[in-house]
Amino acid sequence: MSGDHEDASISRRVRRLETLLEEKGVVTGGAVDEVLDAFLAGASPANGARVVARAWTDEAYRERLLTDGTAAVRELGFMDGSFQRLRVVENTDATHNVIVCTLCSCYPLALLGPSPGWYKSEAYRSRVVREPRSVLAEFGLRLPTSTDITVWDSSAETRYMVLPRRPEGTESLTEDELAALVTRNALIGTAAV
């Protein structure tokens, strides 16, 4: 969308805004650094992967996770103090789930990290609700026609995360090893594990 020239122009305008806000005593540059660091430190797909690995290895936890996602991820120390609700949707033999925010970019940031550019694009937002099967194929995920696809549209209050299927042949792996298999796209539903 933005070329290099536009990028340089908006970069200057952002710096100018930071300077103005500092001069006015509204926000200091240090405060911006601090909130940005905190924002990035608390948000990683490794967190969602830990939740998934726990659900794969602890049946009681899996049930709690699917019943009340917010409470279950708080057990592991995530989304504490968040006003948002989390609903975890489970992939099975019969159903595959994928998440979107058609209106903008709502996303379970704490569990998945900052969202990728394509998640915020008009192309993904407009198309995944109309033709999910072909959209998933563009990501390299080709599902049999016998698999139903459910698309979950996020809102300001409710965020979704996919619980992928545990791959076969992973019975001997530890929870940490299982977590390492889980990618961010698998948590969105644009990939399988």
Added chain:
Amino acid sequence: MARINDVGGTQGFGAIDTTDDPEPFHADWEARVVGLFNALRAQGIFNTNEFRDAIEAIPPAAYLSMSYYERWFTAITTLLERKGVLESGELDD
């Protein structure tokens, strides 16, 4: 009436650029915009709903021509002017 951000099901946006997958920002200024948003919200200068509304109220042609974080920057400056923190046009001086 739906606003321009309500694109679910709309046809014609073309292929998804699945390679647009930065970790996590394309450029430094995008990170600064996210930092500014969080700092201003933490100060109570605006809240998330006002911010979301300001993004959705960007006129359609402008909305579609902007990148994601350009919309954030536009919404932030709109709200700062509305709240009297910035004078209109002050950023362009």
